[in-house]
Amino acid sequence: MQPKTKYSRQRLAILNELKSRCDHPTADVIYAEVRKTIPNISLGTVYRNLGFLAQNGDILKIPATAGSEHFDGNPAPHYHFKCNICGNVSDVALDLMPNLTEMAGNLVDGVVTGHSIMFEGKCGLCAETYKK
Amino acid sequence: MQPKTKYSRQRLAILNELKSRCDHPTADVIYAEVRKTIPNISLGTVYRNLGFLAQNGDILKIPATAGSEHFDGNPAPHYHFKCNICGNVSDVALDLMPNLTEMAGNLVDGVVTGHSIMFEGKCGLCAETYKK
DNA sequence: TGATATAATGATAATGATAACTATTTTCGG
DNA sequence: CCGAAAATAGTTATCATTATCATTATATCA
Numbered sequence: 110m111q112p113k114t115k116y117s118r119q120r121l122a123i124l125n126e127l128k129s130r131c132d133h134p135t136a137d138v139i140y141a142e143v144r145k146t147i148p149n150i151s152l153g154t155v156y157r158n159l160g161f162l163a164q165n166g167d168i169l170k171i172p173a174t175a176g177s178e179h180f181d182g183n184p185a186p187h188y189h190f191k192c193n194i195c196g197n198v199s200d201v202a203l204d205l206m207p208n209l210t211e212m213a214g215n216l217v218d219g220v221v222t223g224h225s226i227m228f229e230g231k232c233g234l235c236a237e238t239y240k241k
Numbered sequence: 242m243q244p245k246t247k248y249s250r251q252r253l254a255i256l257n258e259l260k261s262r263c264d265h266p267t268a269d270v271i272y273a274e275v276r277k278t279i280p281n282i283s284l285g286t287v288y289r290n291l292g293f294l295a296q297n298g299d300i301l302k303i304p305a306t307a308g309s310e311h312f313d314g315n316p317a318p319h320y321h322f323k324c325n326i327c328g329n330v331s332d333v334a335l336d337l338m339p340n341l342t343e344m345a346g347n348l349v350d351g352v353v354t355g356h357s358i359m360f361e362g363k364c365g366l367c368a369e370t371y372k373k
Numbered sequence: 374t375g376a377t378a379t380a381a382t383g384a385t386a387a388t389g390a391t392a393a394c395t396a397t398t399t400t401c402g403g
Numbered sequence: 404c405c406g407a408a409a410a411t412a413g414t415t416a417t418c419a420t421t422a423t424c425a426t427t428a429t430a431t432c433a
Contacts, residue, residue: 190353
């Protein structure tokens with residue numbers, strides 16, 4: 110039997126913080142934010158819970174080429190856009206294409222259960238700032 | 242003026258190793274392999290050159306959710322499949338969809354220059370091994 | 374071909390993100 | 404309110420990757 114989850118103040122604060130914002134922060138950003146209400150929360154607790162919540166399907170982990178991982182409070186699959194300058198990740202309101210998963214399933218040896226799309230480029234803010 | 246590149250034995254060996262294989266190894270796999278011909282090559286040199294070659298457009302860096310980065314000797318854009326069990330990354334022979342980039346460009350604030358798709362699931366080998 | 378400027382290396386130390394450890398504290402069902 | 408089990412804080416450890424720097428290799432050019 111799997112251990113029964115106990116929802117601690119810290120876990121709920123982390124989940125709420127992530128749910129209440131529409132960007133996709135890294136663990137240390139969450140840490141800084143949650144510390145405003147729970148000053149002595151440990152960074153380890155933040156990582157532990159982000160991992161737990163992701164495994165639990167409450168949030169998403171977003172893979173990154175450089176630096177640290179980003180987290181998404183919206184567990185429903187959707188696509189992302191990453192700025193190559195500042196590293197920020199945002200949502201892309203593009204309809205899901207489940208048929209892609211299906212098509213890939215016919216092409217690879219194994220079982221394909223899903224896919225993710227990461228768009229890249231320069232975000233509006235950075236395009237403004239570094240408009241060379 | 243940018244510094245003029247000097248093609249060392251080490252850099253060429255790393256590039257060749259990556260070009261000669263069709264999987265997508267991590268830096269330490271490359272290191273182990275190149276060490277067979279250049280035994281005293283430094284791990285730092287491997288990382289330095291993988292970064293250099295990626296920036297130069299000779300190879301690709303493949304983002305990963307967990308663990309370490311993977312590298313691809315084929316710099317032409319294409320899609321990938323990652324096994325959630327063993328972590329291996331392989332190519333997916335799906336036609337490119339440049340129109341996705343275009344569509345995303347109309348939806349985000351900023352400039353979208355490209356996209357990548359990562360399929361996930363269980364590779365043939367792991368499906369065989371862990372067929373619970 | 375040999376001198377020279379400079380890019381690249383090897384070895385190692387440093388960094389940064391994340392995971393593991395452990396004694397103590399919280400949580401929650403009875 | 405009790406007690407077992409889960410979670411925490413604080414800390415140390417681990418792992419991938421970068422930076423540093425004295426030395427070596429590369430390419431250009433006289």
